[in-house]
Amino acid sequence: MIDNPHYAQVTQGDFKLHDLGDLLLESGETLRGAKLAYRTLGRLNAEKSNAVLVTTWFSGTGKVMQDVYVGAGHALDPERYFIVIVDQLGGGVSSSPQNTPAPQAMAKFPRLSIGDDVQAQHRLLVDRFAIERLALVVGGSMGGQQVYEWAVRYPEMVERAAPIAATARISPHQRVFVDALKEAITSDPRWNGGWYASGLDVRDGMDRMARIVAVLGWSPQFYAEERWRSVLGMTSLDDFINGVMKAYFEPMDPNVLLSEMHKWQRADVSRHTGGDLAKALARISARTMIMPISHDQFFPPEECEADCALVPGALLRVIRSPEGHMGLNGFEPGYMAQVDRHLNALLAT
């Protein structure tokens, strides 16, 4: 176990851990003493009709969702909704490679799936809060993969679903991309098969991964217009690569990122229906609003549109953000205004 302050309350703010006990995973393994990190904002009403579940993306935690997506003035307003933000399993804050004791520590941490996350979140909502219906499940990127999993797996429980910058099934192109990210880390000799004293030992591999993320994470237009200058305040392309991309990942744990990548690469709701995506998405009864980002190279709008055609009654709302996938972080002025407008419209139905 590694005591990494990046995943502690000093960095992540106030969160709670829900004890899941021994969690039987899709892989057949059991994660012993599993804990799901969550935070709540607002109050659950008497009818328990105002619960909103917010999920997290690759490398992101509950804190960024709280800071960027939730609050007064946003659609996800704690004055109106009881908002439950969950940290994905393996993401560093919930049970993860670096915070799980032997014999499941570090490289021996079990491989997870998006389905395991949704199962764990379901238990939190039912066991801890006795919630039977969710007014909305919303999340971006890997968080959006969890939204699709929720809507397909528990259709009766999900009133509304809003996957942002995500698809219901990972594309082969993205699997190839994530393989390149994984290899950047695992090829660092100091990663040492997942056994290291500190994530900082694996800095070389993490830096290489950060550079590859930069290739698809931001759009060609972001680079052409030097938006790292106008939007992020960096002074040169190198300054951006070092001061934003490498700096962002540096405090994180390599095995955590690898654990998340394993899930990311395998997200696919059609595994519930023998590989038939249309059949899986036809199960969805939630009012679904699918929100691709205009310049996204991870989950291109046309792939999201193809999902939309398979979800009964789904609406497509493309969020314009020249940043590309990383626009999810809300850097772009006007990004959250678009998200809020669409979510307000969805919540009003």
Next chain:
Amino acid sequence: MIDNPHYAQVTQGDFKLHDLGDLLLESGETLRGAKLAYRTLGRLNAEKSNAVLVTTWFSGTGKVMQDVYVGAGHALDPERYFIVIVDQLGGGVSSSPQNTPAPQAMAKFPRLSIGDDVQAQHRLLVDRFAIERLALVVGGSMGGQQVYEWAVRYPEMVERAAPIAATARISPHQRVFVDALKEAITSDPRWNGGWYASGLDVRDGMDRMARIVAVLGWSPQFYAEERWRSVLGMTSLDDFINGVMKAYFEPMDPNVLLSEMHKWQRADVSRHTGGDLAKALARISARTMIMPISHDQFFPPEECEADCALVPGALLRVIRSPEGHMGLNGFEPGYMAQVDRHLNALLAT
């Protein structure tokens, strides 16, 4: 020096070496005893009006241009044209890191620019063949970067220009991408600062590079439709990554690829005009046909279209190939038919 059979006649077929003597480079360095590899097909007519120059791309050599783009039935028909195919400097066949003696061998091989290539090619054409006008300069990718350099630098000499899947100035996005490729090789401890006994020693880094090339070299549609199966005859995605991507690069020399990447990242005709791209492209007097590939993620069609708007009288002809940039290799049935049709139209003017 390394005797790598990949760059010898046993692999590359019949080529000649033109002795350039000491070549003063744009960087200020001098490449001593520089040699330019070339092959010719067809006959130069009495008026010397039928010369066509064909350039090469990253990792590609004169042989692939000869095999795929030139021959009876193609626009580049040796029955009609005197076709000079040149191997780029640093590309393994012309003077390159692995075939240049000390003190400029291996890691000490000078850094080159696209301008150095064009200077060397100009000397070959003038000194060896006394050619004063080129009926056409054509090439793809880095070969297309050389086409732009020719048209801007020697406008009076270039009657027609056909850059395929290339832009006149490298995009910042592509610079970031190529940095990731370079780092994949240079982070391999066995690359050893450029000093290795055999390129095969650097197999790990080369394999990593091959995987990253796969991310942008082929289109998302190529992966979604499993075109590695229908077009390339591979049996699985892993089979494709290993049997096509890694296998393709494995016989090559790591320093050669790094030398080419250095040029690729810096290709920019606007360095002739103080950074003013419009001014540089306005110099072109050649009849120019700009041919992006529809699904290209290296040189996206919209970037080529922006160049087209700056070249006087240029025509844009988008070549449809769902493969993406790698479509250049002519795997796609119908790819060469499109190229030939457009080149025939250009040559008829």
